[in-house]
Amino acid sequence: MSRPGPRERLLQAASDLTYEQGVHVGVDAILKEADVARRSLYQHFGGKDGLIAETLRGAGVEARYRQVMDDAGDDPRERVLAVFDELDKITTRPSFHGCRYTAAELALTDPAHPAHAEVRAYKDRLHRLFEDELRRHRHPAPGFGADQILVLVDGVLAHAVTRPDAHPARAARALAEVVLDQPR
Amino acid sequence: MSRPGPRERLLQAASDLTYEQGVHVGVDAILKEADVARRSLYQHFGGKDGLIAETLRGAGVEARYRQVMDDAGDDPRERVLAVFDELDKITTRPSFHGCRYTAAELALTDPAHPAHAEVRAYKDRLHRLFEDELRRHRHPAPGFGADQILVLVDGVLAHAVTRPDAHPARAARALAEVVLDQPR
């Protein structure tokens, strides 16, 4: 029943605050939110950069995609389309602030920042996720199809930040159906 | 033959630096790049926020879309597809750093920042641009179709930052063809 240790609290606080306010939140704000001593941050993560990178690695966004798919049953077509239905819900919530990975990628100018590798790894995992579904669906070109799905997903998340009322997820869903209905 | 005034130099420098390094570049860096006195910035734009907003308004990215379309001729189908061909070139250049409007939107947390209105206005103009093309093309639902094109464009620009080697513009182009080939 005891609360998690400093490391977990730091990751949680960093995850929340960087999503709400971007990766440029101050270390002080994160420390206060996590209720953790300054020293613990540098002990566990070496610095702010390390904490940011580790936060992205452990965000578990990919797991939520899997969950949505699993809730949609076994049919790959329904599983993929369910993602866009979910995106329509997410992107119209007031708490929606875009894709944390895309935001981090754009905000961190320094190409040497460890976060970039995490973003790349995340998107590669997502690509594999969709590619597997398309392969099960007997899509003629699962790799290319997965690229298309990823463009749609990233497009929805990017566009909805500025024009959520346009319901980009619905527009994208119709195109995702086209990807899924390729002659096999 | 004389160089442009401080205002124009500031806009140019801000445009360059904010694209390369994000909107969090320091005022000092902009002033140095523009070779302008500190005071001139606050005289002309009231502050950094005003300069950023004005930079977005005057970036003229929309004009480049029009140019690409005009170079592609009169057929709306070819004009729209030309945009994705151009995107494939742009996104694979080393100097590519994503969509400046999306980046600004994500980086600026404060909802009251004047830049948000500029981003919204820009994307609305883009929507109108594509909607007009689709209408000329006798698309059955030009508004919805334009939403789809915008999702594809934003998706390409967002995804290419992390995975340019996936050539998201090519993946998107195939879907844009679907949008354009709707039965009318």
Place this chain on the structure above:
DNA sequence: GGCGGCGTATACCGATCGTTCTATCTACCG
């Protein structure tokens, strides 16, 4: 011909940035 407006240059402000430091406290383990 002097005067106001614009641009420049530089010093300075308080605030905040990420980081390092010292010092004290607490929990666990032999």
Place this chain on the structure above:
DNA sequence: CGGTAGATAGAACGATCGGTATACGCCGCC
């Protein structure tokens, strides 16, 4: 019981942030 590792609290570091103030030079225009 003693000792060690980890956590806490908080001061302080130099650097940089956006913004303001002061002083000086240049130009055109009444």
